[in-house]
Amino acid sequence: MTEFIVYVLMGALYICALIVFLAVAPTIAVLRALGLTGQLLWLHGQVLVGVTHRRTPEYQHPSLPPYRPQNEPEPAYRQYFHGPATRDLRTACLLTAGRFRRTVADSFSSTTVGYFGQPRSSRLASVPVGLTLYTGLALGAVLAAVLLALLCLLHVVLVYVAQGVVRITAGTLRAVDRAVLRAKNLHHGMVCPQCYELVEYPVYECPGDGCRRRHQDIRPGRYGVLKRRCACGHKLPTLILTGSHRLQGICPYCASAMSDSTGLVPETVLPMVGGTAAGKTQLMAAILMTLFDAAGRGGPPAGFADRDTAARYEVLREILRIRGNPLGTPRALPAAHSLLLGKGRSRRLVHIFDTAGERFVNLEDTDALRYARTARTFVFVLDPLSVAAFWQGLSPEQQAGVDRTLASPVDPEHIFNQSTQTMKRMNGDLAQSRLAVAVSKYDVLSRQRLLGEHRPDDSGSTRAWLVGELGLGNLARAMENEFREVRFFFTAAVIGGEEQVDDSIVPLVDWCLGSGRYDPSASAGRASGR
Ligand SMILES: Nc1nc2c(ncn2[C@@H]2O[C@H](COP(=O)(O)OP(=O)(O)OP(=O)(O)O)[C@@H](O)[C@H]2O)c(=O)[nH]1
Numbered sequence: 001m002t003e004f005i006v007y008v009l010m011g012a013l014y015i016c017a018l019i020v021f022l023a024v025a026p027t028i029a030v031l032r033a034l035g036l037t038g039q040l041l042w043l044h045g046q047v048l049v050g051v052t053h054r055r056t057p058e059y060q061h062p063s064l065p066p067y068r069p070q071n072e073p074e075p076a077y078r079q080y081f082h083g084p085a086t087r088d089l090r091t092a093c094l095l096t097a098g099r100f101r102r103t104v105a106d107s108f109s110s111t112t113v114g115y116f117g118q119p120r121s122s123r124l125a126s127v128p129v130g131l132t133l134y135t136g137l138a139l140g141a142v143l144a145a146v147l148l149a150l151l152c153l154l155h156v157v158l159v160y161v162a163q164g165v166v167r168i169t170a171g172t173l174r175a176v177d178r179a180v181l182r183a184k185n186l187h188h189g190m191v192c193p194q195c196y197e198l199v200e201y202p203v204y205e206c207p208g209d210g211c212r213r214r215h216q217d218i219r220p221g222r223y224g225v226l227k228r229r230c231a232c233g234h235k236l237p238t239l240i241l242t243g244s245h246r247l248q249g250i251c252p253y254c255a256s257a258m259s260d261s262t263g264l265v266p267e268t269v270l271p272m273v274g275g276t277a278a279g280k281t282q283l284m285a286a287i288l289m290t291l292f293d294a295a296g297r298g299g300p301p302a303g304f305a306d307r308d309t310a311a312r313y314e315v316l317r318e319i320l321r322i323r324g325n326p327l328g329t330p331r332a333l334p335a336a337h338s339l340l341l342g343k344g345r346s347r348r349l350v351h352i353f354d355t356a357g358e359r360f361v362n363l364e365d366t367d368a369l370r371y372a373r374t375a376r377t378f379v380f381v382l383d384p385l386s387v388a389a390f391w392q393g394l395s396p397e398q399q400a401g402v403d404r405t406l407a408s409p410v411d412p413e414h415i416f417n418q419s420t421q422t423m424k425r426m427n428g429d430l431a432q433s434r435l436a437v438a439v440s441k442y443d444v445l446s447r448q449r450l451l452g453e454h455r456p457d458d459s460g461s462t463r464a465w466l467v468g469e470l471g472l473g474n475l476a477r478a479m480e481n482e483f484r485e486v487r488f489f490f491t492a493a494v495i496g497g498e499e500q501v502d503d504s505i506v507p508l509v510d511w512c513l514g515s516g517r518y519d520p521s522a523s524a525g526r527a528s529g530r
């Protein structure tokens, strides 16, 4: 009986204790739930830091390998929001999901072991506590799952918004870059001085130590907005506006170096057209010397746009100085002579193209004259000594005084017709272009007093001499029909006293390149031949 009373009392006490426990059980369950939620959120935070910053192997997922420059078409690291951000997002979600499963399972199994399997106290006490903890864990798992899902959703939204912002910024910068190129009239391309192709955008070489990797399209995009990181780690500007012109530009067609400041300043293409031995190379040498002499005397600054031009200029200058004969221009495409002229807003890159005379004769050779598309001023070198009518009009004494070996063997009219056809085929807009007709070897003519009353410094008078003495009326009219504006110059591409280029070159240089900055007197309204 006493035993029975004890059991009843114990039972009553247990029920009382259970009732008391039931009052605190929700608190215990909530605390356990919060504990688990906090733990899971902390783990997610660790995953985020690990995935986006530490990047150690335990924070990588085998199905989502990192982006590496060696697997990219460009030797550069991907811009974060062009792939890596979504990869990080997916990695973080996958790793968090894994850790979530493991942590929840571990928590349940340690509760099972501690309160049901091998409890340290009586099961009467441990089972209710275990059940409460189970409830807490279940609640915590649900709460954490909801919060983590919300965090991941926020992460997705942030990544996609950032991706949108980055893409729009890159697109805008590309559009600004295009607009700036258009303002410089470079939207059709930049001229390659080696192969004469029009290059939409140069390839750039990385200046990193011993790197020299070539970036095909450095503009804002997949590999960077304002800068991109080369595979070697060196950061490169992505826009000509922000300094990519300081990198070595490379032509994508012929892989040779492009001129300094390509894309930064407007370009002027000045083709020298004329028959073999008409005097193109020598006239070009005289033009270059005039430009550098003027710069030396405080005129518009002039500099070489590449080392090759500098070296070839030295040779040409020496030939002019010793009154030697330039070698015939090789039929293979010679590089343009490229200069940087002027300063500030008027600074520009000038490419002077001296093409072998025979290229204007053989139709199959003229394909290379692609630069015609961008030229707005052409120089036609007309050798008066090559015109039969000129020789026939000379007295025997005059003929004896003129060195016939200097004469070009090609008829200028034929060359003109041939070259205009070619230029048109190359989409040259002749009707919008100007033509400077350089009547070459003027020093020979003046030495023999073959100009009569004609004034060498007057376009109309020079034209009249060509029409009257050389019978080139048809040619002069054809020139005036084809081109917007034609001006005639007598030119002596020789060095006079004091190592100075003959004065006759200055008006030609001024009209073609200077807008009055080389010869202010010449720019003032000398009549065109039209
Ligand atoms: N006296 C004199 N000789 C000139 C002048 N211009 C050219 N020559 C001579 O004419 C010849 C041909 O000149 P180049 O400049 O080589 O002619 P080119 O048109 O470049 O010829 P290719 O390169 O073969 O197409 C050379 O012997 C020059 O020295 C000039 O203004 N005065």
Ligand SMILES: [Zn+2]
Pocket: 192, 193, 194, 195, 196, 197, 251, 252, 253, 254, 255, 256
């Ligand atoms: Zn090229």
Ligand SMILES: [Zn+2]
Pocket: 206, 207, 208, 211, 212, 213, 230, 231, 232, 233, 234
């Ligand atoms: Zn590099």
